[in-house]
Amino acid sequence: MIDTSRGNNMKAIVDLFASIDNAIALFMKVAVSVMGIFVSFAMVVGIVSRALLGIQVFGLEELVLTAAMWLYMLGAGLASREKSHLSADFVEAFSSNETLHDVTRLIATVLSVVMAVFFVTWSYSLFAWGVEKGQVTPVFSIPQYISQGSLFVASILLFLYALRDLIHDAGKLFIKG
DSSP states (O other), rough: OOOOOHHHHHHHHHHHHHHHHHHHHHHHHHHHHHHHHHHHHHHHHHHHHHTTTTOOOOTHHHHHHHHHHHHHHHHHHHHHTTTOOOOHHHHHHHHHOOHHHHHHEEEEEEHHHHHHHHHHHHHHHHHHHHHHHHOOTTOOOOOHHHHHHHHHHHHHHHHHHHHHHHHEEEEHHHOOO
């Protein structure tokens, strides 16, 4: 008799991670959409009020900066999740050898994981420094670490998705068939 409980447990874990990933992705998509609309609207309001009405809207730049930072960083996380970020797959243009493609993809993914570890470390240091210093924006007193936190969150997302890609690429190369 074949023991299928291990396979069922593994499938349940994979399904759990997929559900968590889908929930996070849904949250990011909604946040990116809302912030994109806000940044666009706020920029129009700022330009119209300043250029046409001669009125300065104080603090608008602070709100736009914070929203734009989160917009860009969550967008980078989504691009990494969906593998829609820029890549230079020039080896595939010069060779039709699938094994060579898999090896170069694995090397690129390993480098991505290593760089992501550095990004997590650096962005955490920036975020911790921001919390420690307690700097705030001049008009609304928004803590600077709120926008700096976007870098930390994005670097964690990039690391997790690079790790996912590493597992996939290594499996594709080493577990044929």
